[in-house]
Amino acid sequence: MSPSPTQGKSRWRIALGLLLAGLGAASGAAAVPAVPGEFLLAGAPAAEPAPMRACTPRMREGLREHRIEPPPGGWPGVPQAINVFNVFAGEVMVALGEREVCGRMHDARTRDSRFRTSVGLVAVPAAGSREPIRVAWAEPLQADWRPTVVLGAPSPVQQMDTMRLLVRVSCMAIGMALAMSALMGFIGTRDRSFVLQAAACLVLVLGQAVLSGLSGYPRPWLPVGDHESWWLAAFTAFGIAALLYGIWRQSGVAGTLAPVRRAVAWAMAAAALAGLLVPLLPPAGLRALMAGLETGFGMACLALLAVTGLSLRRGDRGAVLGVVSIVPFLAIIAAELADSRLLASYRIEILQLAVTWFLIAMGYALTRRFSHLRRQHDAMRVLAATDELTGLPNRRSGLARLEQLFQSARDSGEPLTVGFVDIDLFKRINDVHGHHVGDQVLVAVAEALAASMRDRGDVVRMGGEEFLVVLPGVDLPMATPRLELMRQRVREAGEALGIEGLQVTASIGLASLCAADEDPASLLRRADGAMYRAKQDGRDRVSGATA
Known part of the structure; x- marks a missing residue:
């Protein structure tokens, strides 16, 4: 008798309960009491007084x-x-x-x-x-x-307060997401620029937490205590160092000039040192430091804007991002000078938005760098796998592909044939006509062989005047006429060069996968042996290997 749907559901519930109990026991998790009734009661009765405090x-x-x-x-x-x-x-x-x-x-x-x-x-x-x-x-x-x-009225005031909270939390969340993205980029590239970007994001996020008071929401998670002024001044200094680094990185070709690089390095070091010395300063010293940091940052922004403009004049369009990242801070400085009521009312949110704008611009620049590094890596990988003269796969990549095809043919039982191609009397060609003609012959032969295949990657330059042709899914009887056609095209390619006295032919050895072939090397040895028999039989011919 088949189980009813109700019995089936009960069995699934029992199995799921046993699985969860096993996982809980394995992880050492504390036992969770069953949920009574039709609702979940979370939390516990309050044991603390209301948070609002009377002033002492x-x-x-x-x-x-x-x-x-x-x-x-x-x-x-x-x-x-x-x-x-x-x-x-x-x-x-x-x-x-x-x-x-x-x-x-x-x-x-x-x-x-x-x-x-x-x-x-x-x-x-x-x-x-x-x-x-x-x-x-x-x-x-x-x-x-x-x-x-x-x-x-309480309602609109609370709504505005909630809006401020959303802006502050969102800015910090974006900064954290960009920091994680930079770390993921470092894992993929091992480029230290990504680590520096992640560090800059973290410094600026912590600075936002101190600036906005979120370091104490919903309870303190940074040890600010009674030293809010120290923390604010220190993270202002560290944040300015991070901002200068990021803006300089986007300043374009002019930013690579040694004087600019040294000036930015000194400014960053001075800001970082000021942040470290904050605990030693009295209140009056902190106020002087904050005023100096604000003035110094404004001057540095103007200087970097000039450097970025110089880069744009030199044709570096990538420096536009530098201008984009500076503009919000220059707007804040202008609003400060104009005694803007909007800035006075929403200083924290405006500063956080400007920093977040900067981090997004930096993130975009890092994305561009990641794409550039990936293209560079792909190009290097292609170069490492490609013969420089002929553009065909080189020996290493060709043997790697043959290994894959060999295992696939072994597993599926499909045929696999290889042809070992050797240009006849190539040394004589170099001696009589010169090495430059020899290079032309190699390129012409490579193009003739590749033009005869559907996949150019199945023609490999093994080195010198030797080529390998891989024919997956083709047995020896089918491969022989195809290689005969290639041999004829090699001769025609030599004639097409139009060099007097030049004759280009090739000897080709064929071998198909058989049970005795334990690895690709044994298959290649048989093809190589067949090629030497073709040379012994008079060259310019195709010879098949015996099993």
């Missing part, structure tokens, strides 16, 4: 407080969301009435979970209340890095 006197130390007055007539009595962005270090305080919270950008556990990229709160002031909103933060590393306070 220690948290308020060094914070500069600012007030936001209510609208005329007082607060309308509806929920108000207050969000503080673009604070890169230290505690941030937000207070309205009796509600007062503090949080850190680099530890999401200290912030209201409704806001993912900022410190904020949602409060409902009494209608008509004239209590101001109080916000406070430490002095920024740079005076023009002004914090942004967003006030409004």
Whole structure:
């Protein structure tokens, strides 16, 4: 009796359960309790208080407080969301009435979970209340890095906060994907440019994490702690070194000039050294360093733009990518000089987008390099497998193909015949007419043999005046007339050269695969022996080998 469908399903479930249990036991995984009922309960009851923290006197130390007055007539009595962005270090305080919270950008556990990229709160002031909103933060590393306070209804404020999170996470994800792509490229090419690209991506991704506060989301995964300013300054320096390297690599032929190369190397070394010295600097030193890095990077971008323009004038169209990678940073510098409100409000997102644009341009350049290296590799492989004079497969590649055909014929039982072709009295041709004529004869014979075959790869120059013709699927009786035709074409090719007194003939030995042939070498030996019999019988003829 055949099993019912229900029984069949039960058996499959039992088999799958046993398989999963076996895999779990083999891997030492912890036992997972069965799922009760019709739903899966994940997580566990909360054992921690809400993440929002009341401000302590220690948290308020060094914070500069600012007030936001209510609208005329007082607060309308509806929920108000207050969000503080673009604070890169230290505690941030937000207070309205009796509600007062503090949080850190680099530890999401200290912030209201409704806001993912900022410190904020949602409060409902009494209608008509004239209590101001109080916000406070430490002095920024740079005076023009002004914090942004967003006030409004909870829903649109939270939506904008989510949009910022999406931009920040997407930029980091693209950077990580490009780093992995570069590593895969290195595995395939062993070219150090791919490792340097991966390192640059990693530095810039970590720099974005510190800049955006994602180093602490959903909990700290970088040991930033209370030293956000150090981390920000250090990764700014390392990031500038990576950016200079990438822009210089796209600067074209002018970038290969020794003075430019040395200048970029010194600038990169100076930026990297500044990043290493950051922990030794006091707050005033950090501010001076950040200002110097910003000014130095702007000047370096302008200098590299000039170098890239020089490359374009010299006809290097590939340098367009260098211009493309520099333009976003020059636009940011221009917006900074113009005191742009958009840049002040969305500084982090704009910087991340510019870096991501740069990484994409670098990734495109690396893709082009990968294609170039692959074409180079393919060309070298063809050259390594090709006879330089005749363009036919050389001895090594020809024997490799014969090995494959030999094994295939052995496995399938199909016939396989080879013809060993030797130009008669070739040494005399060289002695009488010169080696340049000898080369012409070799090329002419090669073309005559190849023209007689459907696959040019089945004609091999073995060396000197010797050629090998491989005939897969052809037995000796079928191969003999075909090689006779080739012999005649060799004679005609020599006549076509039109050199007085030149006569070109070939002796050809044929051998077909038989049971006694243990390897391709034995098949070749029999064909070679048949060729020598053809020479002994008077040359310019085809001779078949015996089994």
